Amino acid sequence: MEFLAEYGVFLAKAITIVVAAMIIIGTIVSAGMRTKKGAAGHIEVTHLNHELEEMTDAIRSVALDKDVLKQELKNEKKQAKQEKKDRVKVEKEGGHKKRVYVLDFEGDIKASAVESLREEITSILSIAKKEDEVVLKLSSSGGMVHTYGLASSQVQRICDRDIPLTICVDKVAASGGYMMACIADKIIAAPFAILGSIGVVAQLPNFNRLLKKHDVDFELMTAGEYKRTLTLFGENTDKGREKFMEELEDTHSLFKAFVVENRPQLNIDEVATGEVWFGKRALAKKLIDELG
Structure with missing residues (x-):
């Protein structure tokens, strides 16, 4: 026990x-x-001036004579000290030295990077002045209307604060990507970057005949005449197709109006055909402002 x-x-x-x-x-x-x-999450900030200086120093350390390099570094250190002194003086007197804020946007079909873009723009707007500038490096072939509409509205926030905005396109700014780009005060594109595609596209297969062939019934219930216009498995009608096309045309009209509002110098009927152009041709069409 x-x-x-x-x-x-x-x-x-x-x-x-x-x-x-x-x-x-x-x-x-x-x-x-x-x-x-x-x-x-968090925002990573890189001082591009320092990054460029480090690359330059790495090259000079190999290319220049040791004594020459030593003298150059001494002169630059003296110059940097004077610039810092001048900057502090200007800020004390209420002045402001221009800063350039550089952002990146790599767009997929869902414009997934829009959440990060929104946070980055919010951070910049909390400190940027009208004398500053924002440069957005944009690469996107477009995608969903509503997601790129949101992305464009985020870019618009910069212009609404009267802060100069430059958008640079190295590869592509088409469809929804161009919707974002056209907001800029200046668009700079590479000679062979792809721009334009001011149009709307929708495509889907229909398996209704295949289902009937195998004696498979498919029931689609809706409340509201146009709740479903075209479907994957139901039997599509001419009326549904007409309504779907009407919606596409309306979306295209909104897209064109948005582009015209931001770039009135464009001949919208000439460029809103869904076509794309390389940078050099896009310049002639006034889709961009400079090649670079």
């Missing part, structure tokens, strides 16, 4: 320790999950 009593006490202590450990572990895991859930 004494053995059983001692064993019972030991077992109770062991269970207590295990339960306490589980509670502690559970609390730590729960706190970690809350932290992870609440984390909003």
Whole structure:
């Protein structure tokens, strides 16, 4: 009996320790999950001047004579010290030295990078002045109307604050990508960058005849005459096709109006055909302002 009593006490202590450990572990895991859930990411800022200086220094260290390099570095250090002194003086007097903020946007069909873009623009607008400039390096072939509409509205926030905006296109700014680009005060594109595609496209297969061939019924229930115009498995009608086309045309009209509002110098009927042009041709069409 004494053995059983001692064993019972030991077992109770062991269970207590295990339960306490589980509670502690559970609390730590729960706190970690809350932290992870609440984390909003972070913004990485790179001082491009410093980055360029580092690359230049690396090349000069190999290309220049040791004494020449030493003298150049000495002169630059003196110049940098004077520039810092001048900058501090200007800021104390209420002045402002122009800054250029450079952003990147790599667009997929869903414009997935729009969330990051929004946060970056919000951060810039919290400090940027009208004397500054924002440069957006844009690459996108377009995608969904509503997501690129949102991306364009984020870019518009910069212009609404009267901060000069330049958009640079190295590869492509087409369809929704051009919707974003046309907002800029200046568009600079590479000679063979692809621009334009001011149009709307929709395509989908229909398996209704295949289903009928294999004696498979498909029921589609809707409330509202145009809740579904074209479907994948139902039997499409001419009326549905006409309505779907009407919606495409309306979207195209909105797209064209948006481009004209931002680039009135364009001949919209000439460029809103869904075609794309290389940078050099796009310049002649006034889709861009400069080649670079």
